[in-house]
Amino acid sequence: MSADRPDGVLFDVDGTLVDTTYLHTVSWWEALRQAxxxxxxxxxxxxxxxxxxxxxxxxxxPERDRGEDDRLRTAHDGFFGEYWExxxxxxxxxxxxxxxxxxGLRVVLATSAAAHEVAALRAALDADDVIHTVTCSADAEESKPxxxxxxxxxxxxxxxxxxVVFVGDSVWDVAAAAGLDIPCxxxxxxxxxxxxxxxxxxxxVYDDPAALLSGLADSPLVSRRRKSPTDKTDTQA
Structure with a gap:
């Protein structure tokens, strides 16, 4: 195996593989508005x-009343749960x-979604046959970044x-990967x-999983050669 070739790929899930970013946005907006x-x-x-x-x-x-945090999380979960199906x-x-x-790459879902959300995300993906490992928020003491x-x-x-290489959709994903010197x-x-x-x-940087798939052969998922985000092979229409 080439020394430049990764052994596995870690994937964020929300907003990276499943279209949930704006659903979470609306759910938090509703939870916050409710409070x-x-x-x-x-x-x-x-x-x-x-x-x-x-x-x-x-x-x-950081100086807010943290006593309402659990109520806000519960409200968010309730609103987001309406979208699960x-x-x-x-x-x-x-x-x-x-x-x-x-x-031959080991596929890992490195998600910080709550355990009760992970099943819904995996069902939406419908790719359990190739997923090696899945995390959840309970596996991390401190959250991203x-x-x-x-x-x-x-x-x-x-x-x-x-x-390994990490694939994510937010600046917080990039920051988390940088903490371990993992290319994102x-x-x-x-x-x-x-x-x-x-x-x-x-x-x-690619538009979406389909664009990354289209350019997979020349992507950092296949070679650990660090490339500029403006490289021609990384620029998707």
């Missing part, structure tokens, strides 16, 4: 990808996972940080722009 916190959806969207504790710090400030994979998501597995969930994914899958491929399908992902340190 009389008026936070613009655009501000909430830019926080999606953090764990709920850091998200609430970011939106309401309608969750949809992003274009090419399952096909990308299968293509990675066919190349801390790298704890990636550490858990590596430990559970038996992979080494120096032999960014996808814009979660609503974060190409320039923002590249500026955060993504080694390549």
């Amino acid at each position: 009389e916190h008026r936070v613009p959806m655009a501000t909430i969207h830019r926080s999606i990808g953090m764990g709920s504790d850091k998200l609430l710090d970011h939106l309401l400030g 309608r969750l949809a994979p992003l274009p090419g998501a399952a096909e990308l996972l299968r293509a990675c597995a066919a190349r 801390a790298p704890d969930i990636l550490v858990a994914a590596l430990e559970q899958s038996g992979l080494d940080a120096g032999r 491929v960014g996808l814009t399908c979660g609503g974060t722009g190409r320039g923002e992902l590249a500026g955060a340190g993504a080694v390549a």
Whole structure:
């Protein structure tokens, strides 16, 4: 096996493989509004990808009344749960996972979703036959942008940080990967722009899983050669 070839790929799920970023945005907006916190959806969207504790710090400030955090989380979960049966994979998501597995790469879902959400996400993906390991929020002491969930994914899958690539859709994903010096491929399908992902340190940026699949042979998922996000092979129409 080439020293430049990864052994596995860690995938974020929400907004990366399953089209949930804006559903989480609306769910948090409803939960916050219910508690009389008026936070613009655009501000909430830019926080999606953090764990709920850091998200609430970011939106309401660290000096907020933390006594209502559990109520806010429960409200968010209730609103988001209404979408579970309608969750949809992003274009090419399952096909990308299968293509990675066919190349001998270990496929790991490094998600910090709550355990009760993971089953719904996996059902939407419908690719359990090629998924080696799946994490959940309970596996990490600290949420993104801390790298704890990636550490858990590596430990559970038996992979080494120096032999993997992470695929995510938010700047918080890029930051978490950077904490372990793991190259992060960014996808814009979660609503974060190409320039923002590249500026955060993504080694390549694609529109969605289908675009990454189309360019898989030349992507960092196949070769650990660090590439600029503006490389021609990484620029999708």
